[in-house]
Amino acid sequence: MSEAMLAKVRKLLAKAENPACTPEESAAFTAKATELIARYGVDRALLAARDPTTDPVGDRVVEVVAPYARDKAGLLAAVADPLRCRCVRRRHGTGFAMHLFGFASDLERVDLLFTSLLVQAAHGLAGAVVPAGEHPAAFRRSWLAGFARVIGARLAEAEAGAVTGSGAPSVALVLADRSDRVQRRVAEVYPRLRTAAPRRLAGTGFASGAAAGRRADLGGRGVTTDARPGRGIGR
Numbered sequence: 001m002s003e004a005m006l007a008k009v010r011k012l013l014a015k016a017e018n019p020a021c022t023p024e025e026s027a028a029f030t031a032k033a034t035e036l037i038a039r040y041g042v043d044r045a046l047l048a049a050r051d052p053t054t055d056p057v058g059d060r061v062v063e064v065v066a067p068y069a070r071d072k073a074g075l076l077a078a079v080a081d082p083l084r085c086r087c088v089r090r091r092h093g094t095g096f097a098m099h100l101f102g103f104a105s106d107l108e109r110v111d112l113l114f115t116s117l118l119v120q121a122a123h124g125l126a127g128a129v130v131p132a133g134e135h136p137a138a139f140r141r142s143w144l145a146g147f148a149r150v151i152g153a154r155l156a157e158a159e160a161g162a163v164t165g166s167g168a169p170s171v172a173l174v175l176a177d178r179s180d181r182v183q184r185r186v187a188e189v190y191p192r193l194r195t196a197a198p199r200r201l202a203g204t205g206f207a208s209g210a211a212a213g214r215r216a217d218l219g220g221r222g223v224t225t226d227a228r229p230g231r232g233i234g235r
Helices: 003-016 023-050 069-080 104-127 136-166 171-189 206-215
Strands: 057-064 086-092 095-103
Touching: 003 023, 023 095, 023 104, 023 136, 023 171, 057 069, 057 104, 057 171, 069 086, 069 095, 069 104, 069 136, 086 171, 095 104, 095 171, 104 136, 104 206, 136 171, 136 206
Parallel strands: none
Antiparallel strands: 057 095, 086 095
């Protein structure tokens, strides 16, 4: 991502995070930052359609560590899917190794957002009150599920808006072709994948986590922090 665009995103997020901002002003700044991130993805896709060498299909492995490794892996999947990346979850010690596939620019966006959102989730969980009598771990798992669900929906909406606003009639076909190429790459590496069984969560934190997901910044604050994917959420 160009330094000029990163500078714009940083400024917007700094304004959004200013305590003097009203919730409406903060939401407006955050929405603009998200729009820039999504528009960047469309621009890179159109450029690569003309010159494929500018944005090759690739992969990377992100280690997701305990505690709540499965829940963090779910957040990563919720970020990756709207940004046209695919991830395969593999057991790795007490956590998971998430094998991500996608075009270079999309993998960059996923890494950027996931790192930032882990930090924001850690802050949100620290301030969430566990109801009396409920097991803290059950509450936090359901909280993270709600957070990831809303984040995925917001990113999908931002990506759809960037496609509509691009004005290029061929962009939907370009993006569909990119998704197909990523899926083919996954099938080549993992020809016998199976879908994980759905989870049953007993905690009551889903609504609280979803509310935090609606407040989260989606502009990539992680560029300016020392956070690392897979870290940041304590017991």
